[in-house]
Amino acid sequence: MSSATYAGADVEVDAEGFLTDPGQWNEQIAAEIAAQAGIEQLTDRHWQVVRFMRDRYLSTGSAPSIRTLGKASGVPIKELYELFPKGPAKLAAKIGGIPKPRGCI
């Protein structure tokens, strides 16, 4: 565990840069993590996915699978991969300030 500075705030992150305390997150941090991952502008569709991931994690204690993400977030699988080419679940979790999803699906 180490710390990183996003949008002027010091936050605790794991070795891959995922926030370890979702409480330290805010929208400016999200935008900066997204930019570092190659997403210059977070659109409403990006936000829809990021918020869904974050809300699910905060209410259930685990991040949803890519199947659930495709079915319940309102953004279908094809579009998920267009929005987050480097892996929708992983990247949306990182941008949403929650730990890296551990599921295989």
Next chain:
Amino acid sequence: MSTQQQATTGQGTPPEPISKVSIIVSKGSLEGIYPALIMGNGARMEGIEANLFFTFFGLDAINAAKHEHVKVATVGNPGLHLATWAGGVPGISALVTHRLAAEMEKLDIPPIPEFVEMIADSGAGIYACKASVDLFSLSREDFIPQVEDIITVGEFYGLAAGGQIIFT
């Protein structure tokens, strides 16, 4: 020379991440098909480019008439810890498959037809092996629409260029 190279690598230059995989699916049983689908889907989830090449009985996973009816092999499958004679009892394969499918649903693992569609939607290429398609007298119409093409082994190697090949 080679020792020196090894020493340099050993000193902590991290290995190149995998950027592309081509997965061959050759088995037609449930337990033969799922690992390949999980690896293919998992590759895309990590942003890794993926192609799936279905050959021999693996074709059942993309055969529109058969992909809903893929079953666990209960005969000659020591992993089930069933008496050999019990594996052959009529209906046992359907029963074991049904039980396993229910467990998978709990883990949010989709049934094979939905899983293949999901993988295709994630941008992975789905291909059928020409030799097997010819062998079983099949044609394009027998397959699900997600199948991009029926290709030869040579074309498969062309597609797999620059990546890792995984045979299942």
